[in-house]
Amino acid sequence: MEWSINLAYLALILLLAGLIRQGGRSLGGRGGEPVRNPPQWPVATLIIPLAGASPRLADNLRSRVVQDYPDYQVILVTAGVEDPAVPVIHGLMADHSRLRHVVSGPAQQCSQKNHNLLAGLQMIGNPVEVLVFADANQEAPPDWLRELVRPLALGEAEVASGYHQVRPETFTLAAVGRSVTVLLLSILRTIPGLGQPWGGATAITRECFTRLELDRWWGHQIVDDVSLARRLTEREARLAITHRVLLTTPLDDCTISGWVSWHIRQWIYLKFCLWGHWAVSGLMVLGIAGMLLGAGARLLLALGGWVPRAEGAAPALFLALMTVLAASLRRLHPWPGPALKWVAAVYLAIFMGAWCHIRTWFPQTLQWRGLSYRVGPQGRVTGIRRQG
Numbered sequence: 001m002e003w004s005i006n007l008a009y010l011a012l013i014l015l016l017a018g019l020i021r022q023g024g025r026s027l028g029g030r031g032g033e034p035v036r037n038p039p040q041w042p043v044a045t046l047i048i049p050l051a052g053a054s055p056r057l058a059d060n061l062r063s064r065v066v067q068d069y070p071d072y073q074v075i076l077v078t079a080g081v082e083d084p085a086v087p088v089i090h091g092l093m094a095d096h097s098r099l100r101h102v103v104s105g106p107a108q109q110c111s112q113k114n115h116n117l118l119a120g121l122q123m124i125g126n127p128v129e130v131l132v133f134a135d136a137n138q139e140a141p142p143d144w145l146r147e148l149v150r151p152l153a154l155g156e157a158e159v160a161s162g163y164h165q166v167r168p169e170t171f172t173l174a175a176v177g178r179s180v181t182v183l184l185l186s187i188l189r190t191i192p193g194l195g196q197p198w199g200g201a202t203a204i205t206r207e208c209f210t211r212l213e214l215d216r217w218w219g220h221q222i223v224d225d226v227s228l229a230r231r232l233t234e235r236e237a238r239l240a241i242t243h244r245v246l247l248t249t250p251l252d253d254c255t256i257s258g259w260v261s262w263h264i265r266q267w268i269y270l271k272f273c274l275w276g277h278w279a280v281s282g283l284m285v286l287g288i289a290g291m292l293l294g295a296g297a298r299l300l301l302a303l304g305g306w307v308p309r310a311e312g313a314a315p316a317l318f319l320a321l322m323t324v325l326a327a328s329l330r331r332l333h334p335w336p337g338p339a340l341k342w343v344a345a346v347y348l349a350i351f352m353g354a355w356c357h358i359r360t361w362f363p364q365t366l367q368w369r370g371l372s373y374r375v376g377p378q379g380r381v382t383g384i385r386r387q388g
Contacts (some may be wrong), residue, residue, distance in 0.1 A: 002311070005294070008239040009318040012291060016325050023187035023332050026243050038153035042129035044072040044145065044203070048136050049116035051369055053084035056250055058092065060136050065096040067145040070134075072108075077102045077116040085136075110381050112371060113199075114218045121215065131209055133224065135200040138164050138247035147245040149204045149379055157240035158208035159232060161225075162201035162245035163189060168254070171337035176345040177352060181263065183333050184349065186246075195241035197232070199225035208237055222366060222379045226273040230378065263356040265368070271360050273379035282357040289354035292347070295319050 010279055046064060050057075065074050074096075076089050093099045104119035106112070117133060124131070130149055134140075144162070151157040163186045168175035190193045202225065209215075212231050221227040232239055271278040294313035302312025326346035330336040366373045367387065374383035 001387055006314045008291065009295070010286065013318070013321050019187055019191075020325060020332070022190055023183075023329075026190035027186060027246070027332055035150075036154060038150070040153070041070050041146070042149065042153055042205075043127045044069065044130040044132055044149060045124045045128045046072060046074045046132040046134060046145070047077065047117055047120035048074065048134050049077045049113045049120070050085040050089070050136050051079065051083065052086050053254075054137070056139075057085060057136060058088050060139055061088070061092055062096075063140040063142075064134065064145075065092065065098055066142065067140070068142045068264070069145040069149070072149065073098045073100065073102045073128075074123075074143065075102055076136075077104050077120045079104055079106060079112055079116065081236045085099040106306060106386075107371075107373075107384060109384075110219050111222050111373060112250060112369065113223075114221055114224050117224060118218060120213060129206055130203055131197060131206055132203045134202075136250045138200060141245055144201075144245050144247065147242055148201055151205055151242060152205055152238035153361065157238040159197060159202065159204045159228075159237055160240040160242055161195070161197040161203070162242050163198055164200060164249045166249045166251050167335045168337060169250060169252045171341060172254065173194055173341060173345055173348065174256045174259045175251050176337050176341055177348045178251065178254055178259045178262065178327070179333060179335070179337075180342070180345045180349040181259075181353065182249075183329065185266075186243075187243055187332070190243060195239065196227045196229040199223070199228075201247055202228070211235070212237060219378050222272050222381050223269045224371055226269045227379050230273050230335065245340075259352065260356060260359075261350060264359050265366070267357050267360045268363065268366055269379075272366075272375045278360075280355075285350065285353040285357060289351050292319070292322070292350065 048064065050060070061076070076085075076099065078085055078089070078101070086101070089099070089101050093101065100123065102119050102123055104116045107115035122129070132145065132148065142313055148160055148162050151160040164182065165186065166175070166179040166182045168179055187201065212235050214228070214231065217227065217231055218224060231237075246350055252270050267282070270281070295318050298307075298315040299312045301307045301321065302315075323343060326343045327339065329346060330339060330342045336342050364375060366375060370387050372385040373381055374385075376382040
């Protein structure tokens, strides 16, 4: 029995070391093969659904309308004219002619975000060849749009997706922990076959969007990106994951409860739309958390004299190597914060992932921004109730 546990320790260490090495080669890398430019950049439309106005909203949106891209427009969509984002939008429209504002109205059969995206799609014109979907929570470097569209313009894929890194403004344990979680997700996305589109940075050719019938598909779905991942698998569309340019998500006031709420949403979207992925990935996280707890318990028993001291050697070595790997992750993040807090946050992120997965085992509803969605098989919205 003991040898099998020790073998599991070794397998996990090798697996995590391989993932970190993979992440180091891929994340944010601008080296390697020379960049190829397409003979012509396709006309693009960027659609950003909005709800509420953070203090950084104007700067985040401004970074999307000054992209180094030859021909594109930006459509900002709110559910109503009373949304706090509307004054910010109108202020930007006075200085940027490529901006348009669309009011979608309340969602009836899908998530409000999907409803906003579909309302924006109704406003695009015939010359548009590429559709780009993004969130408003990130800052974009000037070459972000080019790098996102490049695989489509070169004919390498029909869908391309990027990702982001979290920049904590204050290095609280919750903020660093969320940074760790996002970093781990970004590393997993670099592995061939595991990459999925992310709604904060996804581009798709208009022809592919039509072929996948995404307007009808999204019209009944709880989320945009995970449901798109399911559609891409079913219809065998080509997806490219790009890491050359990552968006930045400034994090001002992250709390433990905010981190938990965000993490539960990530898990529950996966459960609703890709149940198998949710189950397998959840078992892996729960297994890692269980191994850490078991190793800690074995070490304490050995140190306390309840079992032979020699039995504490393997768990002690396992925990030491896990700590080394946690520390090595720090070099992959542009804003890691203090070293000890980073290592503590890595451990906390593992247990947080396990706990939040457990929290999604039974719920069939999602509460988000004043709406309660009841969700059926394959992520289909079966009912919407407005709270309050």
